[in-house]
Amino acid sequence: MALRIVIDVLVAVGFIFALAGTKGILKMPDTFCRMQASTCVTTLGVLGVVLGGALYAFCIMGSVSTGVKVLLIGLLLITINPVGAHAIAKGAYKNGIRPDKEMEIDDYRGDFE
Amino acid sequence: MSDVIELLIFAVAYAFLAALNFYRLMKGPTPADRMVAGDSMDVLVCCAMVLYSLFSGRGIYLDIAIICAMLGIVDTMLVARYLEKERGA
């Protein structure tokens, strides 16, 4: 029973961070800030579900293969997603997408053009 | 089927978050916005599939989630490369 409470807490914490990230994606003022909010979804949102799910699979279901697969999905999502975020940020900047408000400091513009 | 109903509740909640991201995917003023929303939808759907698989005890959803995670990066990279070459929106 205590184990189930631990699992619920892990998944719920993950859900709260995923909710924060989704609100950021919907409400943030410009493109790059939305990207920042989306990393919130892909880190702790995934990590909570994966840790809780692996705990559930190992200890309550008693199936090693399911637990290993869940951990594998977490590892895959966490190692692969920063590459996509980096590529999208660079592509968006080179495409000419700029925030509406002037940025505090922009070192990339001078060196890139 | 098992008696852990909270996993199902969280799976539905994650799917609901993915549906919220669909708004940004439809509206987003630039292609990069749409792509960010699509990427996070992909991740959220993966999480929902993991939770539903644990709830129902069927392993097939986990395999689908792995494939979903792998294909998600491919389309992101594709659109990013295209944006990088195509100047000026």
Added chain:
Amino acid sequence: MPKTKFPAVLSTFLLCFCFWILLTWSFETQELAAGAVVSLAAALLSARFFIHEKAFWLFNPAKFGALFAYVFVFLGELIKANVDVAKRCFGGCTDVNPGIVKVPVDLKGDYARAMLANSITLTPGTITMDIAEQDGKTYYYIHWIDVCETDREKAGEIIKGRMEKWVRRIWQ
């Protein structure tokens, strides 16, 4: 094009074969043989693309220990940054002050640079946009959601935190 080396092929083959076993999770002879053939073909074709340096660097207790410790260091940074960004998101999303900073980085080797860049991207609040080399030094262009320091060196200290030291310890 770099040549295919034997240790690189061996390590890629082991990685692919472990992946195969994890996905199928059956230990019959036929399945294992099919997996060995497929992963050998994949290793021969693709080993030269992703292993350029030493293939078995992990088989060194000091480096493995450093990698293990880095996971916890990184988790600490991750949770701190996540709470920060989540507060901004729940607080109405107007409390942002974005900017792109050019940060000097003192690391050798492609893998170390890629690992630090991915770690920085994975912490919410910072995204590595590009890596440039000028005059023998390496610079990252980092998009930062809350620019509280415009001096490059000090901004680098704030962004990288303890991570750069640990990455250098892993890869050297």
